[in-house]
Amino acid sequence: MMNIQIPVTKKKRIVIIGGGFGGLALADKIRSEEFQVVLIDKHNYHQFQPLLYQVASAGLEPSSISFPFRKNFRKKKDFYFRLAEVKDLLIEEHVVVTSIGNLSYDYLVVAAGTTTNFFGNETIRKVALPMKSVEEALTLRNTLLLRLERALDCSNPDTKQSLLNVVIVGGGATGVEIAGAISEMKKYIIPKDYPDLKKDALTIYLVEGSTKLLASMSEEASGNALRYLTDMGVIIYLQKRVVNYEAGRVLLNDGQSLPASTLIWVSGVVAEHFNNISPELIGHGGRLLVNEFNQLKDHQDVFVIGDICLQKNEASYPNGHPQVAPVAIQQGELLADNLERMLKGSSLVPFAYKDRGALATVGRNKAVADLKKLRLHGFMAWVVWMLVHLRSILGVKNKLIVLINWIWNYITYDKSVRFIFKSSPKGY
């Protein structure tokens, strides 16, 4: 295969796979005086995953949570972006194999994140709607809106109910947030836009395998999230698992089945996969094993950061760090400094995660926050959640658009973007 055309210079070349939270933090911080940087991503934009659920529930336009890489790095010297999918890592040869050609590197940084885990169930993979990318969030929005349109003229009551049943699998932050957002659509939007549907027509189920929602947060946060969602009319099944989908019914492990056209799958992730990686470099969840400096086991010039890496050196995280944005960002920033230290022959600094807490929102004035010294719920937690997310979105224009949308939605009880742009529903 041909090579990707990047000029060869005297500088060391860093190839970064993935411009998510980790890759972007690294690429932003690394000094182009010292290195040539090539960022490869299969999308030409960075996506702000924490707000995907608002795109899926017609609250925000996809462009307000996406930011083009070329614009972000316009002013960076000796920086190259290539839109391509990396397939193979030829670590011994110092080469990555991509969909548009091969590229050699001095240092490789794998920051490719994770993908949805369907636990090997092919039927569920084909039918269910995941929510890991902007495209998937848009497919979900289209599907939800199309189902409402179809339900209006459906004369068979069973089929109609199935069109109006939504089953969400996974009671982590994403499942809780999308359940809350759809339930707000049901309360505020459906009566206005679909007056000929009954007020309580839409039924939302949230299925979680463990004993509580938001398993990684405090008991208090889990309890509050459960209470909020129950009050909002979401039917919650704890300690139940979805095992299959057959003839329009979602099958649960206890033999129960729910008729539902829309199955939203946010129940777990698995690391992105590359060919030619030896099995002893892979840990649980398909994550690549690294040392305290994020170096791939036995390979000093290959670094792995963010969700895709598994670092077990830190005493408080013996099973690896949580797969959240701050870990990826902090690892990316530290790696930028460590690569410069490497160039100067200084010793590297090990990674130590600074955990500032966890947040999840359920809906209007309803959120939960486990901060370092403070636990909040309700309106205050919701304000904190909004400020934290606004601060983190890339681009001043995006911050403004998101803020205006939120204020508009808050005042009018309306969501502004209920368009069906592409008809690609999944399911029965």
Ligand SMILES: Cc1cc2nc3c(=O)[nH]c(=O)nc-3n(C[C@H](O)[C@H](O)[C@H](O)COP(=O)(O)OP(=O)(O)OC[C@H]3O[C@@H](n4cnc5c(N)ncnc54)[C@H](O)[C@@H]3O)c2cc1C
């Ligand atoms: C719906 C949702 C909500 C979330 N909410 C929160 C939250 O509220 N707070 C929080 O802290 N975390 C949240 N997370 C988790 C957070 O988004 C991740 O921890 C974070 O994105 C990890 O960053 P990363 O850099 O490792 O990978 P990512 O941000 O996932 O970036 C990976 C990048 O690699 C690219 N890529 C992947 N494979 C290839 C390939 N083969 N070739 C080329 N490019 C490739 C992708 O296009 C992507 O740009 C959420 C995640 C999701 C899905």
